[in-house]
Amino acid sequence: MNWREYQARQRVVELGHRFISYVDEGRGAPLVLLHGIPTWGFLWSGLLPALSMTHRVLIPDLLGYGYSDRREGFDRSIARQAEALDAWMDRLGVGDAAVVGHDIGGGIAQHLAIRFPRRVSRLCLMNSVSYDAWPLELMVQLGHPGVVRRLSAPSLQRLLKVVLKRKPFATAPPGGLVDGLLAPYGTEVGKTSLVRNAVALDTNQTQELVPRLPHMAVPTRVVWGVDDDILPVKWGERLAWEIPGAKLVRVEHAKHFLMWDQPHAVMTALYELLGTEERPQLEGTEHRDVEVPSLQGPLI
Template identity: 80%
Template sequence: MNWRDYQARQRVVELGHRFISYVDEGQGEPMVLLHGIPTWGFLWSGLLPALSLTHRVLIPDLLGYGFSDRREGFDRSIARQAEAMDAWLERLGVRNAVVVGHDIGGGVAQHLSVRFPQRVSRLCLMNSICFDSWPIEMMVQLGHPRVARRLSAQVVHRALRMALKRTGFATAPPDGVLEGLLEPYATEVGKTSLVRNAAALDTNQTQELAAKLAHVAVPTRLVWGVDDTFQPVKWGERLAWEIPGAKLVRVAHARHYVMWDQPHAVMTALYDFLGMEMRPVLEGAEQRDGEVPFIPGPLI
């Protein structure tokens, strides 16, 4: 699906003076998918059709991102995002969920696991920030106040597109994906909000969790594109060491956006983590709808 089709599926819920846009599809055990910077919920659009066959899939745009509230005057840190996710799940009546986080979404997921453990039934981190692995230089530069003042949305959008295309993907993503991932930030309002998001990146907010990860008591799976230069796999190895019982799945021929470089491998890892087999799921979709959700590669 393109980004417009995905956005058309979004709903909106108010949280105090702010609001969150999100997708809510499928039935079954809830699964929350958290994006990173500089993306939004569309990041997960390639996996949504298959995952929603077996789970209630909930994909929020974090505060300040995508089509959630992008106004001025609020805290956009990962600690605050975790509090917002807790309040959002409470508003939806979701007691707990499988939580999957990518990039800073992985940092939010770690905060949820440590500070709101009742919300997390299982934890999956994909090429996640952790410890002092972040922010990367590109995001440090993006978060400087002069970017919002001096650079147009067009200039920032073009620079981000070039950077992600060059280093974020191991192979060219499907047509429209890269453009869709950055679309909410193509306007002046979107650019300013993204700069504020980058300025809120604070490595102290994962460092403070370091000693607490040993107390994460839910099943944990780490899925990592091994060619990632933004969050190298050594950080996944450290997380696997620190979180009790965590298993690291290394995904070859994948960079930061592992779910687009190797969607079949990611789906296989997720279904294995959930104790499910992928073939019956996809065969069931074929019998019901006449087509299988888009997952490149041979079926397992």
């Protein structure tokens, strides 16, 4: 599906003075998918059809991202995002869910699992921010106050397209994907909101979780594209070492956006974590044969 078709599936729920746009499809045990920066829920559109055949798939746009609330005057940090998602799940009547987080979504998922453990039945961290390994220099520059004044929305969008088309993918992304991932940020409102999101990136909010990682008590997979040069696999190895019982899944021939580079390998890892016996096949994606070993503990 293209990004407009995906957006047409979104619903909206109000949380006080803010609102979250989200997709809610399928039946079964709840599965929450969290995106990173500078994307939105459309990141997961390739996996949605298959996952929604076995689970109730919930994909929110984080506050300030995609088509959720992008107005001024609120905290967009990963700690605040976790609090907002706790309230969002409460509004939807979802007691707990398997939570999958990519990029800063992985940092938010860590906050959920540690601070709101009742919400997380299973946890998957995909090429996740952690420790002091982030943010990417580009995101630091994007958060500079002068960006809002110097760059128009189309100029910023063109810049991000150049970066996204070459850096986070192992192979050329499907046509229209990058345009779709950046679609919400092509207006001045979207641009300003994205800059505010970048300003809110704070490595202290993952560093403060480090002493609590060894006390997590949730079945966990750490799934990593091993060719990622944005968040190298050594950080995934460390997470798998420190989280009790966590298993590391190395995805070969994949970079940061591993769910697009190797969707079948990612789905296999998710099915194993979720204990899914019925495993619907992905449609419309090229199958790349790749070994996906699940490994216990560190590789260093």
